[in-house]
Amino acid sequence: MTPPDSAQFPAESTSALQSHGVVIARALSQRVTTADGELAILSEVELAVKAGETLAITGASGSGKSTLLGLLAGLDQPSAGEIMLLGQRLGDLDEDARARLRAGRIGFVFQSFQLLPALSALENILLPLELAGRADASTRAAYWLDRVGLAARAAHTPRQLSGGEQQRVALARAFATDPEIVFADEPTGNLDADTGARIIELLFELNASAHTTLILVTHDEALAARCQRRLHLVAGQMREAAFA
Amino acid sequence: MTFARLGLWLLRRERASGEWRVLLLALIIGVGSVSTTGFLGDRIKRAMSEQGASFLGADLMVTSPRPIEDWPVPAVESGALATSQALEFASMVSRGDAFQLATLRAVDADYPLRGVVRIADRPFEPGAARPAQPPPGSIYVEPSLLPLLSASVGDSVKIGEATFRIAGIVAEEPGQLGGVFGLAPRVFLRADEVETTRVLQPGSRLTYLYQFAGEPEQLAAFSAAVKPALDSTQRLIGSREGVETLRGAFANADRYIQLTALISLLLSVAAIAIAAHHHALRHYDQAALLRCFGATTTQLRTLYAIQLLTLGLLGSLAGVAIGALTQQALAALILPGAVTRLPSLGLAPVGVAIASGLLALAGASLPALMRLIRVPPLRVLRRDLPPLPVAAWLSAAVSGSALLLLIAWYAGDAKLVGGFVGALIALVGVLILLARLALVAGRGVQRLSHGPLRFGLAQLLRHRFDSTLQLGAFTLALFLVALLALVRSDLIAGWQQQLPPQAPNYFLVNIAPHQQQAVAAYLSEHRLKASALYPMVRGRLVSKNGVSIAETLPEDARDSNTLRRELNLTWTATLPANNAILAGRWHGERRADAPVKAIPKVGNPLSAQADAELTPPAGAPLLSSDPSAEISVESGMAERLNLAIGDQLGFQVGDQTIAARITSIRSVKWDSMQPNFFVIFAPGQLDALPASAIASVYVPPDATDVLPGFVKAFPGITVLALDKLIANIEAVFAQIIGAIQLLLGFLLAAGMAVVVATLLASLDARQQEAVLLRTLGAQRAYLAKGLWSEFIALGLLAGLLASACAEIAMALIANRLFELPLRLHPWLWLVLPLGGALLVGMSGWLTTRHITRVPPMQSIRALN
């Protein structure tokens, strides 16, 4: 079963590609049809991220950053182009196969935290561990809650936590499964400057010690500057790919 | 952790969040009301057939002219069925010079198995329940026998060679209704003393009565096995057949209970559907997050299926428990006298209730959950992304088939199911349309209003979809509750019309032609209200259009009672009260040209009855009379025997065959307590036959002392007391009415569940808006008034729509389903809108009250 546009990865074996990076995108385009006609959200994006790298995707609001992140993480399918994620050609995989690929190997941090309101801080960290079927799930969850400095708040539900605390739980949740890649979509977008700065410190600290690949969407210049590489989007088009 | 366990874990965690609670509550109310109606309906049905059984004296009875030795079913030997035997035969009873033919029933100690025999010390006294088997050497007799023999209680009489003491008067006995006319007076004696009389000779006409009582399943198995083994001289009679008079009331109550169970079930299904939809809506984020963390479709399906199943089981069990408890209390409250042995609560109804709870939950919530599973993982980034649409036909098919199964299960009756489902679909369509129209009209009102009212109405109009849903749901709930309340009061009114306060309570049978004037004079002298006197000739229907009647019927219909039994034939020019012509023309005065010549009197009535047990003579009978004679036939008989206007019928009367043409079909109110007839001839055809007459009369309670004098004055006339029967009918009605009232209470609870579920589903949006408005400076009182006006407007509108729907529906079903007259209900238009406004206003205020109280800051955080 050959995907229609497999020609975009000519003659290269999967293992050979892996050396180029854990996330690779070729000629990635996303178009949607709206009431006003066809709308190009992303056009011909090229990207390769190596293991352990940190990449910032920047751009104005509405420039297509979240769309790109979603495509790279396999949450959506592109209109055109190819993505290799963790050595797998996403075009070959169906929705469920992509989900299995993510389980335990990819962590997420969201702008709006996305903790389950019914679960305690500890249980929210436990959730992806359980989903990935980790044997030592509870000890790991407790360890990671401690790592983000919230051991004392284990039984508190998200409602009882401040925004900064919620995002710390979310960071612990993202890193708890020892993922190969962490995707973060404007992790400081809902936080005040001080709290945001502390979250960024924590994010980079966790990332450094876990040697995780980090792909980070932000329009915060300071945050982008801390990443090794940077991809700037303007109206869905790559404008510069600067290396720090 | 498996996904099943994960599902349970999340369920346990979310228990406190309260989102499941609405669904669970709706389910508990639904299953609770369904199982209550189910349990109770079942018990009432059983209580009613028990009433029927008490008329028959047993659940089942087999009559045979010969003893039956080998019962084909082991149930009889194994003792699963209670049995009793009686032997009935005619014999002379004498005292001194006086002789009288009597119907003797020799009974064993167990007779009757159901119902009671009341024995009194003096004639026309109520008496006390006692075994029908008299003490050795004595007999019990019917009151009419005493004047015929100039005897009183305590005297001795002779039957054959044996002498018996009259130990009591039979005041009431089961089976009084079965072919009472023309019977010689009843005498009970002991089965072990029949021998001593030596009246039974080879060739004597005997009827062996075998009675059976037991659980319905065993009875059904038994009658299925026995039926084919019976020959044409033997009959199997069920308890329902024993109460022709109550049949109409039974059927109506049966239908009504079915309808109520069905409707409360559907209301709770609506509540569950709304709650499930709301639940799914609030879990899109969770599902997206789980997918994002790597859960596959199958895993999500497992997770939610387990949650649903757990909830379903929990809710159903709780509902069943509630149902069992309430029905137990209700049964004790309303069925104390009626049911001698309360049928036990088996495990079967529990299984049924749980299965129906799961089915209802599945039907109501699967479409919502199917959407939940199709939430795209990308929703974690784009929060407004809706789930992929589920094909409409698929969700319709899933919930449609589950609900149909449920409806079919509960309604049983295919016609009822079909009519109901059709009506429901039409209703939902009409409701959506009406709700939309009403909202458009609301816009006009809103323009003219101001302040909080204007704001409340604006809310209503802004959320058109939500408002349509809420209005539709409230209307549905109000409509269904109103409908059943209406049907109930119409049913009761209908019954009361059927049993007027001065319904005849005695039948006078066997009035000889020469006595008729004297009887009429005696009655008017004592100011007793009597029906017309109907002359009566006994005859059997033998042919239709020259062909033996049996041959015109399918195999299974040949067994009909109407064919076997002799019919009471009468003639009159005036259509009796309580009769109505359904087809053709009432014959009136038209006379046949050639009356049959007089034939000898048909011997004693008893032998005429015994003759009825014989098979009709073979071959087409000759038509010996004027074929243009006209008759009117009762509609039920016409239906059973496939008779139509213009058919030529042949009747065997004595040794004569009489032909007549059907010129009209009549409906008859069998429970009117008047003499009623299957076949009425035009005057002129039967006049020459020697006929006794029958009449019914109302004797007020304070005038019963007239009766002994009447019996003395007219010794040949049999007086049959109907008070007991009437009291029984009234008891049955009272019980049914009580039960129906309580069933309505449950229906109301189910309706409330719909209202609350709908309101709770709208809570999030309302809270969001309230917070926004308060942040913008709206006063709490302003918000509260706005909410009140919105809910009251909704309730009023729903009440109006429901009134319209209820009137239309009543008009449609009143005569179709229950054969009740059409009536309008003007008060409905006042009560429903007011009740709706109150109900929705109150529950709306109670469910949403706190959103105006919470400080905006706290609400904003809670919403995040």
Ligand SMILES: Nc1ncnc2c1ncn2[C@@H]1O[C@H](COP(=O)(O)OP(=O)(O)O)[C@@H](O)[C@H]1O
């Ligand atoms: N499925 C879609 N349909 C219509 N418009 C979309 C869709 N997905 C994204 N867009 C639009 O594409 C643009 C880019 O969106 P997004 O990737 O969320 O931007 P960013 O994250 O950079 O703010 C926005 O204008 C958004 O409204």
Ligand SMILES: [Mg+2]
């Ligand atoms: Mg974005």
